Amino acid sequence: MRTRVSLWMAGLCFTAQAWSSPIPIPDDLDAALAELIQQHGLTGDPLAGTDLPDISDPEAQLGKLLFFSKALSGNKDVACASCHHPYLGGGDGLSLSVGSLATDPDILGPGRLTSTGELYVPRNAPTIFNAWAYKRGLFRDARVEFVDWENPQQGISTPDVPYGEADPAAGDTLLAAQARFPVITDAEMRGFDFMPGASNEAVRAHLAARIGDYGSGSGELFRNQWRERFAAVYGPTNAGEELVTFANISRAIAAYQQSMVFVDNPWYRYVRGDKTALTESQKRGAFLYYFMPPPPSDGGTEPDFLPTQCIGCHNTDTFTQTKESNYHRLAFPQIGPGTGSPGAETNDLGRTHRNGDEADLFSFRSGTLLNIEVTGPYGHAGNYDTLEQVIEHYNDYRPFIQQYFDNKGWCSQPQFTFMDNCQSLFPWAEENTEPAAVMVDDEIADGAPVLQPLQLNAQDKADLVNFMKALTDPCVKDAACLQAWLPQRSDGDPDGLLLNAKNYQGVPLYLPSDCRQGDTLASGAMLRPNQGECVSGQWHFLSFDVPSDNTLVYLSTRDGEGQTQLFVNPHTWATPENAIASSVGEGTEQVLTLTLNRGRHYVTVGHPEGYRGVSVALALESAVREPGERPLALPDVCQQQPALGYGEVTTGEPVCVQAERGYFFVQVAQANASVEIRTRHGEGDLNLLAAPWWPTDSHYAFSSKQPGNDEYLRIDAPTPGWYYLLVSGGAHRGASLQVDIRTTTESSAVPAAPMSEPLAPPR
Known part of the structure; x- marks a missing residue:
């Protein structure tokens, strides 16, 4: 089948010819860009005419907690944020998303695998950053879209209704309508065994009842x-069925996403008049991006070179598509499990899935380029990791995709590189890509300029990439700035199911840095929480602040080349000789977890063999918050054994605590161990205090002082020796106490100390 495409620029057409001349760059770039800015009607204000909520608004705050709660998935194991996390560019850092059946529901990014080893989600997760900018449709095939985007009052069409019809349950915004669909998709959030055979609406109704604690979902959490949180936003009512509806859930999630406004970038400052906001390379890239001759009606003439066409598909101040067709066939490599269409089960037919129109075969929606620097991997199947690769595809797609297939290009991508079966993952990828490529070839033969070889030189390509980096709001690369869009301890955890995101190393997810760029943190600097930093050398002496007592501190290194090890000292610059704990790992993959109290502490990244391009990160979380939906089981042993007021406890064996006060001690024999202490059952209100000496109510190293008798305390990497526990509080009785010590079987640079006798009991 051959199709012919029209150009986007108001009647301007190019004829097929040999485009051999390089694109000329004018001497006066500022003047040339001023003309292009005027020609394309740019203002540098993408928010003009919008009314968006702030993240501090109550509805957006409710939406944030819902977005991070796994309670909205059928099996309570996937959150919206599992595939769209602010630290991962508003996506998931994967080529192909992993929703249901994750081996560890809390692992995000590379290392998130399914329990079966199979891939089920056929596409890359789009970023939620600036998702408010889309005025026409959402999802990569735009299956949620306005019936007439220029007349939004005609309603929103969704897969719940025939193509082109308005869905009466869609809500008022595209984002609210979109939020209705991941929860009913088996591979994304629903799960393959949740409410089998039930309708989409029945699944949504059950999830709303679960959140609202009524009807069929009563007691599921x-x-x-x-x-009470819904009542604070949508008004008080005694009827959960009227308050906690899926329509309100969708509205709140949409408000959270609408608040993600990241548009403070150098390009907008330049458009508004700051000619110093861009580098010379970025200005050249902007010219290459925007140059498109005006139509003949405005005095334009056909140039003797082929413009890049970028402005055709990503235009206006929002860099979204507002010209004619919103869908484009680009022949990006087709990897993944496919969408299961009869006769093309492993392929992805794109827009045709929704509208049935063969003219849209293998076409996908154009995405915004705002913050494109951090939103990779790129393409509908996420097959390109870098902007440089994307530019190479547009420059001359045929040899580039052939190179991708010849080299099994996906095997170099973080999601797949470590898989033993990487080479055989997508046996039909080239075969499935070829029909789209042939259609593009036919379009080019018919005179379409899209994907004509551009013959850009190395400088042109670098300039285009640098211009796209000028579309980055610094906030999306700053963990502290993104904190507003992440749940905080002060927000609470309404159901015990908030996503506790971590990476493949098991450390809390942090904002990664691209250490291939060469920027290196200087020795003597301070680490920032949740912010990946880059180091190269042999020894980096670093410090970090812990804001409160009883804090779990995770220090880790990864990526790059060479060897690293981590050494920590709570008082002075750490060395292998004075470290209280050191990491255990191989190469640059090092993790060290400790429990520390408030104050400044010191960590050294070092190894005599040296290291290059290594990422180092600090993450913090409370040591008195037990993870998981339900606390680990602790038997009520006071029903079977007498209470003890003093004695040694053995790991994994619970004891009944004497009323009022109980003193206990436990032996930590190995360095880099993890000690978990919990109490439960009985009556009253107790406190749990711990130290490497006998603690008192006013003098202790670690504490858990939650209301009631449910206390939890985790101590990581304590110095080997005896640890002492005090259980005290207001007239408590019948509480059980258990200590669990987990040790590593790997060697540690800090040897276990010989055990002395425990301290004498307190008087």
């Missing part, structure tokens, strides 16, 4: 504090 171990803890449920959602109703």
Whole structure:
């Protein structure tokens, strides 16, 4: 089948010819760009005419907690944020998303695998950054879209209704309508065994009942504090069925996404008049991006070279598509499991899935380029990791995709590189890509300029990439700035199911840095929480601040080349000789977890063999918050054994605590161990205090002082020796105490100390 495409620029057409001349760059770039800015009607204000909520608005705050809660998935194991996390560019850092059946629901990014080893989601997760900018449709095939985007009052069409019809349940915004679909998709959030055979609406109704604690969902959550939160936003009512509806859930999630406004970038400052906001390379890239001759009606003439066409598909101040067709066939490599269409099960037919129109075969929606620097991997199947690769595809796609297939290009991508079966993952990828490529070839033969070889030189390509980096809001590369869009301890956890995101190393997810760029943190600097930093050398002496007592501190290194090890000292610059704990790992993959109290502490990244391009990160979380939906089981042993007021406890064996006060001690024999202490059951209100000496109510190293008798305390990497526990509080009785010590079987640079006798009991 051959199709012919029209150009986007108001009647301007190019004829097929040999485009051999390089694109000329004018001497006066500022003047040339001023003309292009005027020609394309740019203002540098993408928010003009919008009314968006702030993240501090109550509805956006409710939406944030819903977005991070796994309670909205059928099996309570996937959150919206599992595939769209602010630290991963508003996506998931994967080529192909992993929703249901994750081996560890809390691992995000590379290392998130399914329990079966199979891939089920056929596409790359689009970023939620600036998703408000889309005025026409959402999803890569735009299956949620305005019936008439220029007349939004005609409604929104969704897969719940025939193509082109308005869905009466869609809500008022595209984002609210879109939020209705991941929860009913088996591979994304629904799960393959949740409510089999039930309708989409029945699944949504059940999830709303679960959140609202009524009807069929009553009692499904171990803890449920959602109703009062909905009442604070949507008005008080005694009827959960009227308050906690899926329509309100969708509205709140949409408000959260609408608040993600990241548009403070150098390009907008330049458009508004700051000619110093861009580098010379970025100005050249902007010219290459925007140059398109005006139509003949405006005095334009056909140039003797082929413009890049970028402005055709990513235009206006929002860099979204507002010209004629919103869907484009680009022949990006087709990897993944496919969408299961009869006769093309492993392929992805794109827009045709929704509208049935063969003219849209293998076409996908154009995405915004705002913050494109951090939103990779790129393409509908996420097959390109870098902007440089994307530019190479547009420059001359045929040899580039052939190179991709010849080299099994996906095997170099973080999601797949470590898989033993990487080479055989997508046996039909080239075969499935070829029909789209042939159609593009036919379009080019018919005179279409899209994907004509551009013959850009190395400088042109670098300039285009640098211009796209000028579309980055610094906030999306700053963990502290993004904190507003992440749940905080002060927000609470309404159901015990908030996503506790971590990376493949098991450390809390942090904002990664691209250490291939060469920027290196200087020795003597301070680490920032949740912010990946880059180091190269042999020894980096670093410090970090812990804001409160009882804090779990995760220090880690990864990526790059060479050897690293981590050494920590709470008082002075750390060395292998004075470290209280050191990491255990191989190469640059090092992790060290400790429990520390408030104050400044010191960590050294070092190894005599040296290291290059290594990422080092600090993450912090409370040591008195037990993870998981339900606390680990602790038997009520006071029903079977007498209470003890003093004695040694053995790991994994619970004891009944004497009323009022109980003193206990436990032996930590190995360095880099993890000690978990919990109490439960009985009556009253107790406190749990711990130290490497006998603690008192006013003098202790670690503490858990939650209301009631449910206390939890985790101590990581304590110095080997005896640890002492005090259980005290207001007239408590019948509480059980258990200590669990987990040790590593790997060697540690800090040897276990010989055990002395425990301290004498307190008087």
